[in-house]
Amino acid sequence: MIMLPQGFRLAAAAADFRGKHQERRDLALAVSDVPAAAAGVFTTNLFQAAPVQVARAALDAVGDAAPSFSGPRAVLINSGQANACTGQDGLDDCRATLDMVGAAVDMPPSSILPASTGVIGARMDLAKWRAAVPALAASLGHATLEDFARAIMTTDAFPKLSGAEIRLTGGSVRLAGAAKGAGMICPNMATMLSLVLCDAAVDPAVWRAMFRRAVDATFNRVTVDGDTSTNDTLIGLANGASGVRAEDDDLIVLEEALTGVLGDLAYMLVKDGEGATKVMHITVSGAATDADADAVARTVGHSQLVKTAMFGRDPNWGRIVAAAGRAGVAFRPEDLRVTLCGVELFRDGRPTDLDFDALLKEPLAGTDVALELILGTGPGSSKLLASDLSHAYVSLNADYRS
Numbered sequence: 001m002i003m004l005p006q007g008f009r010l011a012a013a014a015a016d017f018r019g020k021h022q023e024r025r026d027l028a029l030a031v032s033d034v035p036a037a038a039a040g041v042f043t044t045n046l047f048q049a050a051p052v053q054v055a056r057a058a059l060d061a062v063g064d065a066a067p068s069f070s071g072p073r074a075v076l077i078n079s080g081q082a083n084a085c086t087g088q089d090g091l092d093d094c095r096a097t098l099d100m101v102g103a104a105v106d107m108p109p110s111s112i113l114p115a116s117t118g119v120i121g122a123r124m125d126l127a128k129w130r131a132a133v134p135a136l137a138a139s140l141g142h143a144t145l146e147d148f149a150r151a152i153m154t155t156d157a158f159p160k161l162s163g164a165e166i167r168l169t170g171g172s173v174r175l176a177g178a179a180k181g182a183g184m185i186c187p188n189m190a191t192m193l194s195l196v197l198c199d200a201a202v203d204p205a206v207w208r209a210m211f212r213r214a215v216d217a218t219f220n221r222v223t224v225d226g227d228t229s230t231n232d233t234l235i236g237l238a239n240g241a242s243g244v245r246a247e248d249d250d251l252i253v254l255e256e257a258l259t260g261v262l263g264d265l266a267y268m269l270v271k272d273g274e275g276a277t278k279v280m281h282i283t284v285s286g287a288a289t290d291a292d293a294d295a296v297a298r299t300v301g302h303s304q305l306v307k308t309a310m311f312g313r314d315p316n317w318g319r320i321v322a323a324a325g326r327a328g329v330a331f332r333p334e335d336l337r338v339t340l341c342g343v344e345l346f347r348d349g350r351p352t353d354l355d356f357d358a359l360l361k362e363p364l365a366g367t368d369v370a371l372e373l374i375l376g377t378g379p380g381s382s383k384l385l386a387s388d389l390s391h392a393y394v395s396l397n398a399d400y401r402s
């Protein structure tokens with residue numbers, strides 16, 4: 001069981017935002033009872049949902065100032081209404097929900113960071129918010145991390161949770177994270193919502209920089225379908241309620257733990273990719289630069305032909321080579337080496353003489369598939385997690401609004 005960091009309380013309630021008259025929880029709240037250092041990373045899509053705009057502005061307003069009770073120390077997430085492409089009305093609706101929840105839990109609206117997920121274009125149903133907020137407030141302190149994670153799900157097959165407890169110089173601190181996401185997931189912030197809580201005391205500027213590095217190493221290294229959402233939001237709160245301050249070498253330990261928690265959640269996003277049956281662990285090395293290696297990894301990971309080959313358990317080296325060759329990266333084709341699940345498929349400009357089908361029948365039946373490309377050009381390297389592409393993905397997304 002993942003232990004919630006000290007000084008945090010969670011809430012979850014059912015508002016029926018999808019209009020299906022279900023009792024499924026679709027509204028979640030996390031509150032720090034003390035001031036917290038807050039960090040956020042958001043979508044790179046030019047169309048940014050109202051909650052993204054509001055949360056980003058709130059974080060920019062406090063910058064690296066010392067945490068306060070009026071500063072960001074809570075996160076409010078709803079599932080079922082994205083509040084994206086809704087103009088000024090959407091911004092007004094978003095702020096109205098913060099006013100409602102703030103009044104119900106006795107905290108200023110400026111302390112609450114919003115996030116939303118659902119169908120793009122529909123405005124918030126404020127009547128449903130008004131009906132659900134009392135139950136949300138009543139549940140504060142009684143919901144578990146799993147309750148929170150389930151409340152933010154959309155097409156997810158399972159709740160995504162991770163946590164860690166680590167020892168620093170002054171004592172033990174905890175981290176706990178939850179995420180949602182299964183489709184519209186691509187590097188540079190996948191379509192996902194995620195929250196990470198930590199009870200260590202960390203300087204706000206240090207926490208923000210640490211958080212960005214951890215996101216770059218994890219969530220920005222995954223892809224399911226190559227689409228980037230309007231609502232991607234990842235928020236981290238560190239409230240110091242443990243009484244343990246992270247400084248000097250402790251910051252290295254804390255960042256490793258944070259990266260580990262985010263890495264777990266990122267892996268779950270790909271594993272739960274809509275209709276996914278495989279997680280490709282793509283490693284590219286021997287590139288002239290890390291950027292070149294990243295371009296090859298992403299081109300291979302985004303390739304629908306590579307994805308469908310993995311779904312079909314087909315060691316089709318030709319699709320992998322062709323994707324690498326169109327990545328816009330300079331390397332000599334005769335230097336490329338391709339290995340799938342430890343079996344070398346391609347080298348010296350041609351396929352090897354191994355019996356790929358026989359050697360890879362069992363490995364390709366599993367969930368995790370290791371794909372390595374060595375370009376033979378320089379020291380650059382990159383890693384990426386990518387899903388396969390199945391019939392179920394088409395069915396899920398064809399029926400998404402029905």
